[in-house]
Amino acid sequence: MLRSRDQPFRIEEIELAEPRSDELLVRVVATGMCHTDLLARAREDGFLPAVLGHEASGVVEQVGSAVTTVRAGDHVVLTFDFCGVCRACRRLSPAYCEEFHQRNLSGRRVDGSNVAQDRSGTQITSRWFAQSSFSTYAIATERSAVVIDKSVPLELMGPLGCGVQTGAGIVLNEFGLEAGRNIVVFGAGAVGLSAVLAARLAGADHVTVVDRSPQRRRLAMELGATAAEPMLSRETARHLLGGGAAFDYSVDTTGVAAVMEAAVDAVGPGGTIALVAGGADRLAVRPVQLSGRKLTYVIEGSSQPHSFIPSMVDFWRQGRFPFDRLIRPYRLDAINEAEADARSGVTVKPVLMMDR
Ligand SMILES: [Zn+2]
Ligand SMILES: [Zn+2]
Structure with a gap:
C-alpha cells in the first residue's frame, strides 16, 4: 500500500x-x-x-x-x-x-x-x-x-x-512488421526490449537499439538486436543500413523531447514512428518532417489481449520470445x-x- x-x-x-x-x-x-x-x-x-x-x-x-x-x-x-x-x-x-x-x-x-x-x-x-x-x-x-x-x-x-504486451504489440499489432524490414528502438527498458524480441520473432533484418546505458546495450544485443548505440546520428544510421537508407519503423519509449525527435528523423517515407511513454515531454515537429510518414501514440500495444496474450505465451513456450x-x-x-x-x-x- x-x-x-x-x-x-x-x-x-x-x-x-x-x-x-x-x-x-x-x-x-x-x-x-x-x-x-x-x-x-x-x-x-x-x-x-x-x-x-x-x-x-x-x-x-x-x-x-x-x-x-x-x-x-x-x-x-x-x-x-x-x-x-x-x-x-x-x-x-x-x-x-x-x-x-x-x-x-x-x-x-x-x-x-x-x-x-x-x-x-x-x-x-x-x-x-x-x-x-x-x-x-x-x-x-x-x-x-x-x-x-x-x-x-x-x-x-x-x-x-502490460509492459511486454506494450512493446511486442507495437511491433506485431501496430506495425505488423514483416520479415526483412528494419526498426530502431529508443530506450532499452522492458517495453523497448520487448519490442526488440518481437522484431526478431517477426524476422526483422536490422534491429537497432539506442540507449545511454552500456549494460542495457549489451542486454539488447544478447536478446537479438543487430546494433546498439548510445545515440543515433544520420551518420550512424547510414553506416548501419547502407548509404542513404532510413528505418522502416521507430519506437520511442523514453518520452524525452530530443529522443522523440531522433525517432521521427530516423524513419524514411513510408515509415511509421510510434511513441509510447506516459508523461512524455511535448514534441514539436515541422509538418515536412512527417512527409509520407505516420506518427502515432500507442497504448497497450494496440492489443486485443484475449488473443494476443495467449499467442505470446505460445511464442514463449516455443523458445521464440x-x-x-x-x-x-x-x-x-x-x-x-x-x-x-x-x-x-x-x-x-x-x-x-x-x-x-
Ligand atoms: Zn503498465
Ligand atoms: Zn470501450
Missing part, C-alpha cells in the same frame, strides 16, 4: 469487498512492476492511499454470477479493462476504449466505488487497472482476466499483461527494493512474488 507520495510502500491488511456479478476474486501469484506504477506516486488528485500493481498472474478463486468465460481454478493474466461496446472496442482496439481512463487509471470502478477499505474504514484506491495487484488477492473484471494454459510457469507471465530474460523476482516485502532497482535501472522488470 502506498499512503503518500514520499513514503515507501507498506505491507498492510485490508478488507476486500465480495466480487460483484461481473467480477472475480483472484489469488495473486506474482505481479510485475511497470513504469506507470511509479508515475502514480506523483499524482496529486486524491488518488492515494492506493494499492498499485497492474501486471498480475494468478489463480481464480471465485467468480460472480454473470461471469461466463472464466471459471474458478483458471490460471489468468490480468490486463487492462475496457467496456467492450464502444466504437473503439468494437472496431479498433480495446486499448483505445472511450472508458480507458475511468476503468484503468482512476483507480475506482466506473460507478466511482472502491473494492477495499483499511481497518479504520478508510477507502483505499483499489481498482488500479481493474486489479490493484501488489496484493495477495485482487478483484478483477471478467474482461481484464485472460485465461492462459496451465502448463506454463504462472509466476513469470504477469508482465504479458524469451521475455523472462527481463525479469528479476523479489519477495512482496522487498517491494521498496524492487522500486529502487527499477528506478536506478539495475533491474529491467521486477516481479513481486506473493509467497505464502
Whole structure:
C-alpha cells in the first residue's frame, strides 16, 4: 500500500469487498512492476492511499454470477479493462476504449466505488487497472482476466499483461512488421526490449537499439538486436543500413523531447514512428518532417489481449520470445527494493512474488 507520495510502500491488511456479478476474486501469484506504477506516486488528485500493481498472474478463486468465460481454478493474466461496446472496442482496439481512463487509471470502478477499505474504514484506491495487484488477492473484471494454459510457469507471465504486451504489440499489432524490414528502438527498458524480441520473432533484418546505458546495450544485443548505440546520428544510421537508407519503423519509449525527435528523423517515407511513454515531454515537429510518414501514440500495444496474450505465451513456450530474460523476482516485502532497482535501472522488470 502506498499512503503518500514520499513514503515507501507498506505491507498492510485490508478488507476486500465480495466480487460483484461481473467480477472475480483472484489469488495473486506474482505481479510485475511497470513504469506507470511509479508515475502514480506523483499524482496529486486524491488518488492515494492506493494499492498499485497492474501486471498480475494468478489463480481464480471465485467468480460472480454473470461471469461466463472464466471459471474458478483458471490460471489468468490480468490486463487492462475496457467496456467492450464502444466504437473503439468494437472496431479498433480495446486499448483505445472511450472508458480507458475511468476503468484503468482512476483507480475506482466506473460507478466511482472502491473494492477495499483499511481497518479504520478508510477507502483505499483499489481498482488500479481493474486489479490493484501488489496484493495477495485482487478483484478483477471478467474482461481484464485472460485465461492462459496451465502448463506454463504462472509466476513469470504477469508482465504479458502490460509492459511486454506494450512493446511486442507495437511491433506485431501496430506495425505488423514483416520479415526483412528494419526498426530502431529508443530506450532499452522492458517495453523497448520487448519490442526488440518481437522484431526478431517477426524476422526483422536490422534491429537497432539506442540507449545511454552500456549494460542495457549489451542486454539488447544478447536478446537479438543487430546494433546498439548510445545515440543515433544520420551518420550512424547510414553506416548501419547502407548509404542513404532510413528505418522502416521507430519506437520511442523514453518520452524525452530530443529522443522523440531522433525517432521521427530516423524513419524514411513510408515509415511509421510510434511513441509510447506516459508523461512524455511535448514534441514539436515541422509538418515536412512527417512527409509520407505516420506518427502515432500507442497504448497497450494496440492489443486485443484475449488473443494476443495467449499467442505470446505460445511464442514463449516455443523458445521464440524469451521475455523472462527481463525479469528479476523479489519477495512482496522487498517491494521498496524492487522500486529502487527499477528506478536506478539495475533491474529491467521486477516481479513481486506473493509467497505464502
Ligand atoms: Zn470501450
Ligand atoms: Zn503498465
